[in-house]
Amino acid sequence: MNLLDKKVLLAPGPVPVPPQALLAMARPVIHHRLPEFSAILEKIREDLKYLFQTKEDVLFFASSGTGAMEACVANLFKSGEKVIVVRGGKFGERWGELAETYGLNPVYIDVTWGEAVSVEVVKKALADNPDARGLLIQAHETSTGVKHPVSEIAALTRDTEVLLVVDAISALGVYPLPFDELGVDAMVAGSQKSIALPPGLSFVALSQKAWQRVEENNESPRYYFDFRKEKKALGKATTAFTPAVSLLYGLSEILNRIKEVGLPRLFAHYKRLSGACRAGVKALGLELFAKEPCEALTIVKVPEGVDGAKLMKLMREKYQVTMAGGQAKLKGKVVRIAHLGYQGPLDVIVALSTLEMALTELGYQLPLGAGVAAAQKYFLETEEE
Amino acid sequence: MNLLDKKVLLAPGPVPVPPQALLAMARPVIHHRLPEFSAILEKIREDLKYLFQTKEDVLFFASSGTGAMEACVANLFKSGEKVIVVRGGKFGERWGELAETYGLNPVYIDVTWGEAVSVEVVKKALADNPDARGLLIQAHETSTGVKHPVSEIAALTRDTEVLLVVDAISALGVYPLPFDELGVDAMVAGSQKSIALPPGLSFVALSQKAWQRVEENNESPRYYFDFRKEKKALGKATTAFTPAVSLLYGLSEILNRIKEVGLPRLFAHYKRLSGACRAGVKALGLELFAKEPCEALTIVKVPEGVDGAKLMKLMREKYQVTMAGGQAKLKGKVVRIAHLGYQGPLDVIVALSTLEMALTELGYQLPLGAGVAAAQKYFLETEEE
Numbered sequence: 001m002n003l004l005d006k007k008v009l010l011a012p013g014p015v016p017v018p019p020q021a022l023l024a025m026a027r028p029v030i031h032h033r034l035p036e037f038s039a040i041l042e043k044i045r046e047d048l049k050y051l052f053q054t055k056e057d058v059l060f061f062a063s064s065g066t067g068a069m070e071a072c073v074a075n076l077f078k079s080g081e082k083v084i085v086v087r088g089g090k091f092g093e094r095w096g097e098l099a100e101t102y103g104l105n106p107v108y109i110d111v112t113w114g115e116a117v118s119v120e121v122v123k124k125a126l127a128d129n130p131d132a133r134g135l136l137i138q139a140h141e142t143s144t145g146v147k148h149p150v151s152e153i154a155a156l157t158r159d160t161e162v163l164l165v166v167d168a169i170s171a172l173g174v175y176p177l178p179f180d181e182l183g184v185d186a187m188v189a190g191s192q193k194s195i196a197l198p199p200g201l202s203f204v205a206l207s208q209k210a211w212q213r214v215e216e217n218n219e220s221p222r223y224y225f226d227f228r229k230e231k232k233a234l235g236k237a238t239t240a241f242t243p244a245v246s247l248l249y250g251l252s253e254i255l256n257r258i259k260e261v262g263l264p265r266l267f268a269h270y271k272r273l274s275g276a277c278r279a280g281v282k283a284l285g286l287e288l289f290a291k292e293p294c295e296a297l298t299i300v301k302v303p304e305g306v307d308g309a310k311l312m313k314l315m316r317e318k319y320q321v322t323m324a325g326g327q328a329k330l331k332g333k334v335v336r337i338a339h340l341g342y343q344g345p346l347d348v349i350v351a352l353s354t355l356e357m358a359l360t361e362l363g364y365q366l367p368l369g370a371g372v373a374a375a376q377k378y379f380l381e382t383e384e385e
Numbered sequence: 386m387n388l389l390d391k392k393v394l395l396a397p398g399p400v401p402v403p404p405q406a407l408l409a410m411a412r413p414v415i416h417h418r419l420p421e422f423s424a425i426l427e428k429i430r431e432d433l434k435y436l437f438q439t440k441e442d443v444l445f446f447a448s449s450g451t452g453a454m455e456a457c458v459a460n461l462f463k464s465g466e467k468v469i470v471v472r473g474g475k476f477g478e479r480w481g482e483l484a485e486t487y488g489l490n491p492v493y494i495d496v497t498w499g500e501a502v503s504v505e506v507v508k509k510a511l512a513d514n515p516d517a518r519g520l521l522i523q524a525h526e527t528s529t530g531v532k533h534p535v536s537e538i539a540a541l542t543r544d545t546e547v548l549l550v551v552d553a554i555s556a557l558g559v560y561p562l563p564f565d566e567l568g569v570d571a572m573v574a575g576s577q578k579s580i581a582l583p584p585g586l587s588f589v590a591l592s593q594k595a596w597q598r599v600e601e602n603n604e605s606p607r608y609y610f611d612f613r614k615e616k617k618a619l620g621k622a623t624t625a626f627t628p629a630v631s632l633l634y635g636l637s638e639i640l641n642r643i644k645e646v647g648l649p650r651l652f653a654h655y656k657r658l659s660g661a662c663r664a665g666v667k668a669l670g671l672e673l674f675a676k677e678p679c680e681a682l683t684i685v686k687v688p689e690g691v692d693g694a695k696l697m698k699l700m701r702e703k704y705q706v707t708m709a710g711g712q713a714k715l716k717g718k719v720v721r722i723a724h725l726g727y728q729g730p731l732d733v734i735v736a737l738s739t740l741e742m743a744l745t746e747l748g749y750q751l752p753l754g755a756g757v758a759a760a761q762k763y764f765l766e767t768e769e770e
Binding site for chain 1: 387654761
């Protein structure tokens with residue numbers, strides 16, 4: 001990186017990390033079995049309950065978010081058990097792959113990419129499959145930007161034998177997903193999204209119903225990701241395996257800061273950033289990909305005649321701005337602008353301005369500055385969180 | 386600073402510091418009399434010659450830029466000696482205050498704030514004062530954004546008994562000021578401008594003519610800022626007093642990076658940022674303060690009917706963007722947007738966008754987004770440095 005390079009990270013993970021967390025992570029590494037580290041763990045565990053809006057314990061692992069997804073599949077279900085999998089993007093597919101890897105019997109609800117699953121369709125799938133033991137879904141699909149109706153679905157599974165397992169990796173802390181109130185059974189998160197840390201930590205909150213299933217399950221093979229081991233370690237104010245000490249320093253700092261700001265303000269913040277970004281995209285005459293967009297990221301269709309790969313490369317190399325392109329079948333077709341992590345209104349301005357300049361440079365005709373102007377107007381007309 | 390605060394520093398010092406330098410400054414502090422620290426000093430001293438474009442030694446002090454200005458006055462002139470002082474802003478006034486403090490006999494060339502000194506006026510002052518021993522000037526006035534014609538003035542003083550002393554605190558590394566080629570006698574710089582470090586280091590390059598004057602001068606009182614002591618220490622690969630170790634780690638890193646990028650590219654970079662910012666300001670129908678603007682900062686007149694203090698406060702508190710207001714007689718009348726330090730094109734977008742939103746919020750009518758659009762156009766039409 002030369003002196004004139006100033007990189008801006010606007011991808012849906014990793015995300016910009018606030019300086020307080022970077023400094024916390026630079027603290028000397030202490031041994032993870034010392035009482036002083038146990039004290040840090042105890043505090044983190046309390047604060048995670050606030051973030052997940054739960055009275056239950058929240059486990060964490062040194063792993064990416066996928067590790068915690070795998071842990072859910074391995075701990076909550078046995079080989080041969082039926083699970084309903086909502087598949088409306090790359091991460092829905094991941095639930096399916098995990099279910100198949102562990103020999104479960106997945107029943108798929110395939111949803112057109114860019115659309116949310118319909119509550120009616122889920123209701124029917126549950127009725128058609130009375131033997132289903134779980135329902136695996138995303139709070140929103142990070143690949144399409146679409147929010148699924150998790151709270152309505154939770155109302156369907158709450159008092160049944162179906163465990164509702166929600167991938168909230170890029171959703172936790174972005175909009176309300178109150179774990180206890182909704183009656184979700186397992187909710188997965190990752191450090192490199194709204195928690196605004198580097199990648200490397202994953203989280204799982206589990207309901208009492210889920211814990212019962214974990215205890216009954218002596219069949220599925222799991223060792224590192226064994227919820228039972230972590231629960232036992234938690235009771236002793238430690239972790240089953242060596243924890244990611246520095247990331248946990250960062251987590252401790254971030255959780256303090258999240259409590260200071262408060263969840264309502266955090267949710268309002270993301271709503272405002274995503275609202276302004278969408279207003280900007282529309283003002284440019286560009287199309288949003290998601291029909292029911294989430295607040296974590298704004299997905300813009302690459303306009304006709306523009307090479308999506310070139311667009312991403314230009315923004316990354318010339319403007320030093322890293323957004324995310326499309327995944328799998330959306331490769332080259334969309335630009336994903338994340339609002340996650342240490343970002344403010346001016347990052348939305350930077351994102352829109354960069355997109356405008358790069359599209360212009362690629363010969364696409366647009367009203368230069370109009371996206372920025374619409375976002376400015378939105379910011380002026382909405383209250384600060 | 387809460388989690389949602391994301392501060393942007395666009396003042397003419399301190400400036401944003403690149404992460405490489407922050408990391409270098411976090412290295413363990415070693416003792417400053419060890420051979421390994423001498424090796425760092427030797428390298429820094431070589432690299433400073435590149436930055437100042439000189440074969441002469443460049444001294445540095447643990448002080449703000451004013452310390453090095455004072456050092457010039459104390460080392461180069463004796464009580465009672467006549468010096469010509471160009472006074473076209475707050476920093477010209479500072480030369481005068483220093484000259485008076487050390488009992489010199491200053492002759493002032495007063496220049497309207499916002500205008501450059503005329504070469505003809507300087508020529509006449511030199512002719513009228515054949516006994517002048519020095520001429521004290523700024524490369525540009527950071528308070529007004531005006532560039533003085535230093536190279537033309539250097540041509541007048543070069544082969545005379547007049548020492549040309551240039552305050553280049555916020556100019557060094559921003560546009561060409563080749564020390565040897567111009568024949569400047571003393572040039573002062575600071576760490577917190579284009580060098581992109583935190584405040585705390587000052588620099589002085591001295592010509593042979595200046596050194597002769599230093600050696601002859603046994604009258605002016607000086608101890609910490611004694612050039613003779615520093616020169617002696619330099620010969621022993623050390624410093625006269627305890628140096629600012631961590632800042633020098635940062636300096637060593639930055640100088641490596643400056644050499645890597647090269648001065649021509651650095652100059653082109655600042656030209657492009659300031660050019661785009663000015664285009665943006667004009668597109669908003671706002672007025673630039675400086676008639677001959679420098680590339681280090683863009684100074685915008687606060688429009689009629691807008692409270693300048695309120696504007697600065699709003700940008701700082703709501704948008705978290707710190708630009709500088711006016712100093713002394715310009716208090717409340719201008720906004721100073723610096724391009725110094727670790728900044729790129731997107732910082733200009735952020736500056737203009739913030740100014741647009743804040744002015745709109747204060748009831749001033751402007752075409753929201755038009756400044757950004759003009760800057761975007763400028764960036765698209767000019768080559769990357």
